[in-house]
Amino acid sequence: MEFEKNILCIGAGYVGGPTLAMIAYKCPQYKVTVVDINPERIARWNSDNLPIYEPGLDEIVKAVRGRNLFFSTDIERGIREADIIFVSVNTPTKTFGAGAGMAADLQYWEKTARQIRQYAESPKIIVEKSTLPVKTAHAMERMLQATNNHVHFEVLSNPEFLAEGTAIRDLEYPDRVLIGSRETPSGLKARQELVEIYANWVPRERIITSNLWSSELSKLVANAFLAQRISSINSITSLCEKTDADITEVARAVGTDSRIGDKFLNASVGFGGSCFKKDILNLVYICRYYGLEEVADYWEGVVKINDYQKERFVLNMLTAMFNTLAGKRICIFGFAFKANTGDTRESPAIFVCKRLLEERAELVISDPKALENAREDLQEAQGKISYVEDPYEAVAGCDAIAVLTEWDIYRQLDFKKIYGSMDKPCFIFDGRNILDHRGLFEIGFNVFPIGKPPLTHLK
Numbered sequence: 001m002e003f004e005k006n007i008l009c010i011g012a013g014y015v016g017g018p019t020l021a022m023i024a025y026k027c028p029q030y031k032v033t034v035v036d037i038n039p040e041r042i043a044r045w046n047s048d049n050l051p052i053y054e055p056g057l058d059e060i061v062k063a064v065r066g067r068n069l070f071f072s073t074d075i076e077r078g079i080r081e082a083d084i085i086f087v088s089v090n091t092p093t094k095t096f097g098a099g100a101g102m103a104a105d106l107q108y109w110e111k112t113a114r115q116i117r118q119y120a121e122s123p124k125i126i127v128e129k130s131t132l133p134v135k136t137a138h139a140m141e142r143m144l145q146a147t148n149n150h151v152h153f154e155v156l157s158n159p160e161f162l163a164e165g166t167a168i169r170d171l172e173y174p175d176r177v178l179i180g181s182r183e184t185p186s187g188l189k190a191r192q193e194l195v196e197i198y199a200n201w202v203p204r205e206r207i208i209t210s211n212l213w214s215s216e217l218s219k220l221v222a223n224a225f226l227a228q229r230i231s232s233i234n235s236i237t238s239l240c241e242k243t244d245a246d247i248t249e250v251a252r253a254v255g256t257d258s259r260i261g262d263k264f265l266n267a268s269v270g271f272g273g274s275c276f277k278k279d280i281l282n283l284v285y286i287c288r289y290y291g292l293e294e295v296a297d298y299w300e301g302v303v304k305i306n307d308y309q310k311e312r313f314v315l316n317m318l319t320a321m322f323n324t325l326a327g328k329r330i331c332i333f334g335f336a337f338k339a340n341t342g343d344t345r346e347s348p349a350i351f352v353c354k355r356l357l358e359e360r361a362e363l364v365i366s367d368p369k370a371l372e373n374a375r376e377d378l379q380e381a382q383g384k385i386s387y388v389e390d391p392y393e394a395v396a397g398c399d400a401i402a403v404l405t406e407w408d409i410y411r412q413l414d415f416k417k418i419y420g421s422m423d424k425p426c427f428i429f430d431g432r433n434i435l436d437h438r439g440l441f442e443i444g445f446n447v448f449p450i451g452k453p454p455l456t457h458l459k
């Protein structure tokens, strides 16, 4: 079959894989290829055991793989054949040199630009899918033009707003698709070409266009606002715990104001995921670069509150359990950074587990999807850790449970049976406020929610 367009994506990760699978699914007229430098990742995309867990992803990949969706390690061929190239490589926080711990590490990004420049023989539209510092498109343009083979490149910004755990729904019914371009005739033409791809399934009014810099910056700001909501509500949990106020009641009262809205007001042990912290720090770094110290400090506070919340959770456990955790067995319910994903990047569970191990607690970690990643995250941690998928088996003989991920299965457990199998006194620290606290207390647990008075049998 002749395809209308060849679309390539460089980077087969949490964003590149699902996003391009959705484009292939919605647009059978295009050939979509996803390439990666990691051959194991590509092999898994070509197998029945996909490298990432995302509800609904398996079905979509199975429907289109081999039809108009292909996964490959042949980056050179992919670039030569493509009309449009999405770049969705990782842009982690830099760990070395200037800006270490703050700025985005653009080495993978730059390598991609060099590869495109090396292999491209015909005009290409380059689409920034990765989250990048504002003005990166300019650097990309300069890199691509630093050759005399006269191939024309047009760089667009099209940040991805999907959330892990709901990626397929977010891609199929996005709140908006944002496309930024140069406002030159060739920039506007390229922008239109990308609009037409999305218009295959996204209503036109949801496809927003802007200049390049607004688009790049909007992604950082959207993540900063989302993380800020979480830190705002979490900052109030500590005050609730001091004053006998209840954070769920406060969030409800606040969130029913239509100007504020009720989403993203769930108190928790803190936010995680590969993006929020990295993108805020990136924003902070850019503000400092431009001398905007007050603005930088304001946003940095969001990350500080998140760190404080994670540490507070551990200290609350320590205080409640008579100021010693040494030798105590603690069962961790959930290691993923949120429900419905196996992703553990920046998961609060990593911090909490490491701190509990420092206190010489023994850990039994349970999670329906994230144990493989948890093992890697904690491979260098000192102490006794076991990994047990079945929560009933995991909890047997433990002194305490810490709920760190809001998986639905934890709401449905038989806690009477669990209580019977644990050491006494039994503690439960609900880092997501998802359990029936009164019911647990009545069974015999000492219950420590977030931002609510504890329910305890201890005098």
Ligand SMILES: NC(=O)c1ccc[n+]([C@@H]2O[C@H](COP(=O)([O-])OP(=O)(O)OC[C@H]3O[C@@H](n4cnc5c(N)ncnc54)[C@H](O)[C@@H]3O)[C@@H](O)[C@H]2O)c1
Pocket: 010, 011, 012, 013, 014, 015, 016, 035, 036, 037, 038, 041, 075, 088, 089, 090, 091, 108, 109, 111, 112, 129, 130, 131, 132, 160, 161, 162, 163, 164, 274, 275
């Ligand atoms: N994960 C999310 O929820 C999410 C959401 C929106 C935006 N983003 C952004 O999207 C980007 C990608 O995130 P991700 O979570 O998919 O990362 P990821 O680490 O899962 O995937 C990135 C992939 O790029 C590959 N890669 C790196 N350099 C390469 C090169 N030169 N050639 C070919 N492949 C290369 C890596 O091997 C990896 O498989 C980041 O900038 C991130 O901030 C992520």
